[in-house]
Amino acid sequence: MSATLAEDMLGARIGQPWKKPPFIRRPWLRWTLLIGGLLYFVVAMGSMEVNWTRVWQGLDRGWQFVLAFTNPDFTSKATDIREGLIESAIMSIAATVVGIGLSIPIALGAARNIAPLPIYLFCRGIVALSRALNEIIVAILLVAIFGFGPMAGFLTLSFATIGFMAKLLAEDIEDLDRSQAEAVRATGARWSQWIDYGVQPQVMPRLIGLSMYRLDINFRESAVLGLVGAGGIGATLNTAFDRYEFDTAAAILLIIIAVVMALEYLSGIIRARVQ
Amino acid sequence: MPQVIAGDGTKIWMLRDRRSQFLRWGAWLVGTIVFLWCWQRISSATEWFFVWGAPEVAADIGSRALPPRWSYMEKLWEPLWDTINIATLGTFFALIMAVPVAFLAARNTTPSALFVRPLALLVIVSTRSINSLIWALLLVAIIGPGIFAGMVAISIRSIGFCAKLLYEAIEEIDTKQVEAVTATGASRWQVMAYGIVPQIMPAFAGIAVFRWDINIRESTVLGLVGAGGIGLQLKGSLDTLAWPQVTLILIVIFATVILSEWVSAKVRGAVI
Numbered sequence: 001m002s003a004t005l006a007e008d009m010l011g012a013r014i015g016q017p018w019k020k021p022p023f024i025r026r027p028w029l030r031w032t033l034l035i036g037g038l039l040y041f042v043v044a045m046g047s048m049e050v051n052w053t054r055v056w057q058g059l060d061r062g063w064q065f066v067l068a069f070t071n072p073d074f075t076s077k078a079t080d081i082r083e084g085l086i087e088s089a090i091m092s093i094a095a096t097v098v099g100i101g102l103s104i105p106i107a108l109g110a111a112r113n114i115a116p117l118p119i120y121l122f123c124r125g126i127v128a129l130s131r132a133l134n135e136i137i138v139a140i141l142l143v144a145i146f147g148f149g150p151m152a153g154f155l156t157l158s159f160a161t162i163g164f165m166a167k168l169l170a171e172d173i174e175d176l177d178r179s180q181a182e183a184v185r186a187t188g189a190r191w192s193q194w195i196d197y198g199v200q201p202q203v204m205p206r207l208i209g210l211s212m213y214r215l216d217i218n219f220r221e222s223a224v225l226g227l228v229g230a231g232g233i234g235a236t237l238n239t240a241f242d243r244y245e246f247d248t249a250a251a252i253l254l255i256i257i258a259v260v261m262a263l264e265y266l267s268g269i270i271r272a273r274v275q
Numbered sequence: 276m277p278q279v280i281a282g283d284g285t286k287i288w289m290l291r292d293r294r295s296q297f298l299r300w301g302a303w304l305v306g307t308i309v310f311l312w313c314w315q316r317i318s319s320a321t322e323w324f325f326v327w328g329a330p331e332v333a334a335d336i337g338s339r340a341l342p343p344r345w346s347y348m349e350k351l352w353e354p355l356w357d358t359i360n361i362a363t364l365g366t367f368f369a370l371i372m373a374v375p376v377a378f379l380a381a382r383n384t385t386p387s388a389l390f391v392r393p394l395a396l397l398v399i400v401s402t403r404s405i406n407s408l409i410w411a412l413l414l415v416a417i418i419g420p421g422i423f424a425g426m427v428a429i430s431i432r433s434i435g436f437c438a439k440l441l442y443e444a445i446e447e448i449d450t451k452q453v454e455a456v457t458a459t460g461a462s463r464w465q466v467m468a469y470g471i472v473p474q475i476m477p478a479f480a481g482i483a484v485f486r487w488d489i490n491i492r493e494s495t496v497l498g499l500v501g502a503g504g505i506g507l508q509l510k511g512s513l514d515t516l517a518w519p520q521v522t523l524i525l526i527v528i529f530a531t532v533i534l535s536e537w538v539s540a541k542v543r544g545a546v547i
Contacts, residue, residue, distance in 0.1 A: 020469070023476050041367070044360040050423045058418040065417060087320070094313040097306075132532050136408065136496040137525065140513060145333050147325035150317045224406045227500065231320070237409065241416050249413075253405060260404040 065246045072254055073247035077240070081252060084226070084236035085259075091153045091225075091232055092218035098154075099161025099218075100211055106162060107169035108195070114173060123166065130163025135221050139230040150231035157218045157225075164217070168210055169203060176202045205274040212267035219263060223256050336518060343526060344519035351508060351527055357422050358504035358531070361497065362490035365429030370483055373434045377441035384445055384471065395438070403435030407493045411502040425502030429490050436489075437482055444478035445471065480546045488539035495528045 024030040074081070109115045109123030135156055142152040176199060184198035226234020233252060240249040280286055291299070325332075378384045380395035411428035418424050448471060456470035498506025505524060512520035 044364055048422050051419060054419040062417040090313040090316045094310060094317060097310045132529055134492055134496050144336060145329050147322055149320050151321040151326060154317050220406060224408045227408060241412050257401055257404045261400055
């Protein structure tokens with residue numbers, strides 16, 4: 001019965017031209033998404049007011065900016081750029097160290113196979129809060145509380161590092177090989193020894209890799225914290241833009257790109273070596 | 276195995292040999308010195324007087340900020356709609372630009388590994404390293420304040436991110452399917468459409484939604500530099516020290532971010 005049915009179906013298909021199967025199989029969902037998307041696109045584009053004459057005038061300035069990249073000015077504001085860069089580097093290094101130091105206990109607390117439920121929920125709450133708040137918003141609040149300067153930036157980056165590191169580290173701890181941890185526990189190890197010899201060696205490579213990655217992110221973020229007064233190269237960049245000194249701004253952007261690329265390359269090498 | 280020989284000739288097991296012990300100790304020493312130096316620089320640039328007063332200031336701001344001014348909500352709907360538009364349209368245009376860049380950057384589809392690929396990688400790196408807020412700052416200076424500047428900033432910033440993830444997905448495709456399509460005599464474009472695109476479609480949808488989620492977060496603050504959206508109201512409220520409004524805006528942003536994360540998790544769960 002079913003064999004004949006299959007043959008019938010096959011017979012119906014043979015001779016028909018082949019058609020590519022659609023990405024979304026259910027037709028009603030496909031059409032709803034498509035039409036809804038188109039409608040949204042039209043409405044959204046309609047609600048966007050673009051002053052084309054202003055854009056047209058701006059293109060000239062934009063072209064000047066592009067030209068500035070071919071002739072960046074590293075020298076005339078060299079002291080400001082150097083100070084800003086050092087401050088950014090300091091903020092990101094200190095925040096990475098402190099953030100990782102704080103995120104390790106929180107990660108242990110946020111791993112379900114290690115922590116009891118109340119501690120787990122508390123630590124997951126910290127992680128969720130830190131991840132949901134944008135760095136800039138945290139920086140604005142901290143600048144209002146602690147005043148202008150690198151202190152606010154340092155605290156912002158530390159806070160953001162906690163959410164990032166604790167979440168990824170906790171996931172890694174939850175994935176660990178139970179038999180190794182069990183073996184250490186079977187020798188009669190204390191809880192601290194169990195963490196140190198059973199858990200720590202398994203997550204250490206990932207911890208190092210993530211730390212490098214986070215250092216990279218923190219440097220990138222420190223470049224914008226200056227816009228809200230939290231210190232770093234962002235303040236220098238903001239001043240350069242405000243004065244329409246595009247050649248200096250281009251120089252700063254090129255430096256940021258170079259540092260980020262170097263850090264990314266370095267962290268790639270270190271991660272490849274430890275894993 | 277590293278070991279030391281004690282005075283009476285017995286061998287004692289050690290975790291590390293002498294050399295790596297010294298190396299580790301030295302690395303820790305250097306790291307600590309660097310950290311302390313950084314801390315000292317931060318501390319010297321800080322007015323500690325303000326820091327010690329911080330708890331009082333925080334409590335003061337907190338008492339002013341609560342309760343949130345709910346009636347302000349009616350002025351927030353439009354900026355919120357703008358914010359979502361910035362993120363969504365920005366992601367859309369970013370994807371349109373990211374797809375060709377990704378195909379040019381992937382080792383197995385690039386027309387020329389020597390000339391085109393480095394260029395595509397340069398586009399990816401340079402758009403990715405610069406934060407969307409800096410792009411917005413730049414675009415506000417160039418094309419004037421408004422939603423359009425924010426949208427362009429978001430889409431430029433997203434090109435690198437999407438193209439990087441996409442070209443990694445393209446490089447990991449199953450070559451057998453591509454070969455099978457090639458063996459039927461398909462042209463270069465047909466191979467792409469029938470051999471490569473169906474394989475990367477799930478990754479593409481996942482990346483799109485993932486980036487959309489990030490863009491919602493980022494577009495909430497673009498207004499701080501004048502690029503439209505709810506950040507503009509936030510800046511206005513902060514500048515006039517209207518703390519109850521700031522609280523309300525933060526609540527709205529928080530809710531939007533949570534919602535977008537939920538949507539993105541749902542869609543990615545359905546696709547992958």
